Amino acid sequence: MLKQEAEHKNYINQLEPEGILSAFIAHPPEGFRSQITETGLPLFTTQFDLLTTAEPALRQRLAALPGYRRWRKWLTLNTCFIGATTSEYVCLPYSQQPEAVLRWIEAHCINKQPLTIIKDLPLRSPLLSPSDNDYNLRLIAAARRRGFVCVEGQALAWVPIDFASVDEFLARMSHSRRRNIRRKLRSRDGLNIEVLKTGDVRFQDSVFRAQLYQQYLAVWHQSELHFDRLSANFFDHVLTDADSDGRLFCYWHQGELAGFNLCYLYQRRLIDKYIGFDYALAPKFNLYFVSWFVNLEYALSEGLQSYVAGWTDPEVKASLGASFTFTCHLVRMRNPLLQRIFRYFSHYFESDTQWYRQRVL
Structure with a gap:
């Protein structure tokens, strides 16, 4: 089970x-x-x-x-x-x-x-x-x-996982939107994608945790809403928590961390919680779009029922096929x-x- x-x-x-x-x-x-x-x-x-x-x-x-x-x-x-x-x-x-x-x-x-x-x-x-x-x-x-x-x-x-492949998911979109997304996804070839479970030994490295937190702050500062800035202690807590079944998707380019996405597996869903970007690298690789489809692929591979993608940027998420x-x-x-x-x-x-x-x- x-x-x-x-x-x-x-x-x-x-x-x-x-x-x-x-x-x-x-x-x-x-x-x-x-x-x-x-x-x-x-x-x-x-x-x-x-x-x-x-x-x-x-x-x-x-x-x-x-x-x-x-x-x-x-x-x-x-x-x-x-x-x-x-x-x-x-x-x-x-x-x-x-x-x-x-x-x-x-x-x-x-x-x-x-x-x-x-x-x-x-x-x-x-x-x-x-x-x-x-x-x-x-x-x-x-x-x-x-x-x-x-x-x-x-x-x-959110996206119900009612498709057998990402290609089938993309086929539901208009030709022009599908072509635009495929063009952006080509930048994935320049990235090395690593998935770490929360509680992994890598999170014992305080320098690595601090780097992740700084990338979270970079996204928080460019957001239109500034309400709840989570603390470094909060991220230390969740990253080192082996019992919560979290997944940190790390996007590397030539040894440099371009960004991350922290998600959780729960009740047969992939719950997208936090992202962080190095804005000197992330836009070059269309990381927002790439991470969306990496998450869909992961949900498919785990046999999950849905991907819950969060509250922000509804217009962009609508263009990516969200309900x-x-x-x-x-x-x-x-x-x-x-x-x-x-x-x-x-x-x-x-x-x-x-x-x-x-x-x-």
């Missing part, structure tokens, strides 16, 4: 090994305070800028208002997030029904923090069981009755006036959903 077939889920909505969540709790990002509550609920608190995920149009409208520079700081609030930034979905304890979860949140979060967000709650996810999806719908309904605003979240990209499933965030402000204002502006925080609707229509 494959290891991932034998693994047991400890949380509702769990898509990755629990070791990743444990690493987040033990080594939270800078400015975060994280914990697992006595009820089994993971959460963290931090200062959160409300405009972090707002559409550019809203940011521009606010910036044009009188006194913006003076009152801009008021949009950063001490916030309690239910969930973790290292899990695709919010992990919820099996022992607590939705009403009990919300009562605990009201008593310990909403009454103590200006802002509370239940983050990344799946909406009828094809990656989850019917019972998990039913639980989420009941939680959303109960939260709305209690005054939470439901804000549609990001697009999680999408969505989440929502349940938002509650302690101040009733601010809650009403946020409800009015909440559609400005749903850019991925609006992008997807325009794409489909």
Whole structure:
């Protein structure tokens, strides 16, 4: 039996090994305070800028208002997030029904923090069981009755492994797109691809781990969103964890590391978690595109059911054949006036959903 077939889920909505969540709790990002509550609920608190995920149009409208520079700081609030930034979905304890979860949140979060967000709650996810999806719908309904605003979240990209080869997968695309991808994949010939299991002896080398972390930071710094910068200690934890069934795909060119991709095998899926690039080399080898197809090939070779490709760059991932499933965030402000204002502006925080609707229509 494959290891991932034998693994047991400890949380509702769990898509990755629990070791990743444990690493987040033990080594939270800078400015975060994280914990697992006595009820089994993971959460963290931090200062959160409300405009972090707002559409550019809203940011521009606010910036044009009188006194913006003076009152801009008021949009950063001490916030309690239910969930973790290292899990695709919010992990919820099996022992607590939705009403009990919300009562605990009201008593310990909403009454103590200006802002509370239940983050990344799946909406009828094809990656989850019917019972998990039913639980989420009941939680959303109960939260709305209690005054939470439901804000549609990001697009999680995934690919069902329902093809026998990469050629068959490419054949589903248009001729022009297929030709463009094949052209970019030719750069793979200049790379040596190495796959290391987490916990491998190579990760005892602190210099190698530091190199990987610097490449992660290079990607983080060029990202449009800067929220949770994971620490070097977090990466040390996950790279040396032999029990989480991780795979580090290393892309070498003439002895130089051009980039890496850290994925996990779990519940017959390949879960793509973190990437790092040397931007002096990675673009020359179209590493983003190459790594996508290397991951698909690996999922095929392991007999997996799907490849879960993460939240960022939905337009690029759509061009590479990804499907999408969505989440929502349940938002509650302690101040009733601010809650009403946020409800009015909440559609400005749903850019991925609006992008997807325009794409489909």
